[in-house]
Amino acid sequence: MGACICKNKANQCHADGHAHGASSNSQSRTGRAEAQTIPHVNRSHQPSGQGHRRVTGSSSSRRESQRNVDSLVLETLSLIRTLVDNEQEPPQAMVQLQKVAEKETGWLEVVRSLILSIPLDNPLGPAVITLLLDECPLPTKEAISELHRNLGLSCRGPCDEYKSVCCQRNICVMVGCLAEKLAGPNSVSLLSKELLGYLVHNLDKSCAEVVVLHSIVALEKFSQTSENKVTINKSLQSKEPNPLVVLEEWWKDPSQLRWEVGFCARWCLDNLFLAEGRTYSYENEDLSAINVMLNSNDVSEYLKISADGLEARCDASSFESVRCTFQVDRGVWYYEVTIITAGVMQIGWATKNSHFLNHEGYGIGDDEFSLAYDGCRQLIWYHAESKPHLHPCWKPGDTLGLLLDLDKQQLVFSLNGDCLPPFHQLFTYTRSGFFAAASFMSYQQCAFNFGSKPFKFPPKDVEFKSFNDHGNLTAEEKIILPRYKKLDFIKNILVKEDSCTLCFDNPANIVLLPCQHMGFCQKCALQLETCPICRKHIKERKQVPVDLECSNLEDEAPS
Structure with a gap:
């Protein structure tokens, strides 16, 4: 399975009785671009409610333990980029970190190491923080309290040990990940007055852009719990002017980091933290010259699409995908993508037969109906298998060119005008019905040009x-x-009685097993890992006649 590492944590929780999935609001998922090749690891976490075990030791032994943890974190970071075969075993360093984190003091050591050790210039750093925390057991309330004390957060920043820009970036990524994992009352407890003050204080143009960016993302993840959302909104509205309104002006700034900040601020203002008197972004966009965009009706669950329909970003811990609105069947076609972040994205071509399985980590290039370019790991993906290409790693500001020649049945990728040899594999199973498409790992973003403005590196000859x-x-x-x-x-439009309860478009012809709940089409059912009605893990999706009464099955469903 091509691109990433994504496993169903909730399933493992139910099977093993471990304290790994907090609630139905929790997104305990890991972006497949980082972890797809890492299978489930047998862990001996404490059963839910017991928490970590507290251990003590001499200061010298604790320092030695911390050095060992630092070494394991850096080793995991260096190896993640090389894990592209789904049959590979997880790095031993990662397995050892999971064992360390089973104890309360060990969990705190791992968190401390993630803050201090993950470098600022590694494009996979934030995603690896999310991956490792996601693989660790949930912290106890005592561990969270100790973490607060250790960080010493206030509106003036953390304690001196964590004052560097790198550490503050990592703190924001870490607390955002914990907000996703904990959810509910535990997430409310995590968002202390001091932490909220710190994150909101970071929303200032005078702060380092990377800290501003991840403070916005952390606030977004805290807002998944409704009580936190109200609290954050009150704090933002008490500021004059609203800091997010100021920051959204950075969208499409020549600096890629500011561009990211502006995008995230704008998205939050449209979707989460509404500002009084501000109009929605889509109401201000001049779209008269845009005839093709990313399809907001053909996108996986958590991908963010800009109001102009030409930019996408993923901040979820799943592998999110999208196709464009325009299908091509013959001729020679070209589009370009501006790389805004340098991590794992798979950008290329897909047909309607290509499925997005964001929770399972399947994206573009992970089936026989799509082919994709990965500029971070320098790979071409097709049918969930990868082959190296000769381009250097992409970096923010680079331009990826994508040429589809249906007459010669070939695809050509270029980076800043430098072309790779043609690829032909995609035409093994399909000859028409192609769309521009892309998949995104956590914290990744790019902008598409389908021809509404001049191309930077148009194909020659x-x-x-x-x-x-x-x-x-x-x-x-x-x-x-x-x-x-x-x-x-969607709630207000008229739909057929047998329509899918999620997309309201296709017929609801799938029953989820073993819970036997119905009301979903095949496309939407494939996107689910747990039943939206009862939250039980889905083991099988079975097609049934559309006129079968849901109630008949629900009456028989196990409680």
């Missing part, structure tokens, strides 16, 4: 077409609604 010159969207189809407004819209 090749006559090609751009999507934008041939696409057509109505004014309504161009609107990228905030998520909650989209849900309200």
Whole structure:
């Protein structure tokens, strides 16, 4: 399975009785671009409710233990990039870290090491923090209290030991990950007055951009718990001006980090932290020249799409994917992508037969109906298998060019105008119905150009077409609604009685087993790892006649 490392933590929790999935709001998932090749590891966590075991020791032994943990963290970081075969065993360093974290003092050592050891310039750093914390047991309340004391957070920042920009970036990533894992009352406890003050204080243009960025993302993840969302909103609204309103001006700034900050601030203002008197982004966008964009109706669950429909970002710990709105069946076509972050993204071409399984970690290039370029790990992905390419690692600001020649049945990728040899594998199973498509690991972002503006590195000596010159969207189809407004819209439209309860489009012909709940189409059912009704793990998805009454099965469903 090509790109990443993503495993179903909830399933392991139910099977083993470990304290690993906090609640139905928890997103205890790991982006497949980092962890796909790491299978489940047998762990001996304390049963739920027992927590960690407290251990003591001399200061010298604790220092030696901390050095060992630091070494294991750095070893894991260095190896993650090389894990591309799904049959590979997880790094021993990662297995050892999981064992260390079974004890309360060990968990605190791992967190301390993640803050101090993960370097600022490694594009996989934030995702590895998320991965390692996701693999560790949930902390106890005592461990959270001790963490607060150790960090010494206030609106003036952390204690002196963690004052560096790198440490503060890592702190923000760490608390955001914990907010996802804990959810509910535990997430409320984690968001102390001091931590909230610290994160909101970081939303200032005078702070380091990378700290601003991950403070916004951390606040977003805390807001998954409704009580936290209210608290954060009150804090933001008490500021004049609202710091997110100031920061959204950075969107599309020449500095890639500021660009990220602006995108995230804008998205939060549209979807989570509404500012009084501010209009939604989609109401201000001039889309008259845009005829093709990313398809907000053909996207996996947690991917963020900009109001102009040409930019996407993933901050979830799953592998999120999207296709564009325009299908090509013949001729020669070209589009470009501006790389905003340097981590793992798989960008290329896919057909309608290519499935997005974000929770399982399947994306573009992970089946026989799609092929993708990975510039971080320098790989080409097809059918969940990878082959190295000769381009250097991409970096923020680079331009990826993607040429599809349906006449010659070949794909050509270029980086800043430097072309790779053609690829032909994708035409083994399909010859038409292609879409521009991409998948994103945690904290990754890029911008698409389908021809609404001049290309930076157009193919030489090749006559090609751009999507934008041939696409057509109505004014309504161009609107990228905030998520909650989209849900309200869906609730109010007339749908057939047998329609899927998630997409309201396809027929609800799938029953989830073993819980036997119905109301989902095949496409949506494949996106689920747990039943939305009872939260039980899905072991099988079975097709049934659409006229089968849901109630008949639900009456028989186990409690």
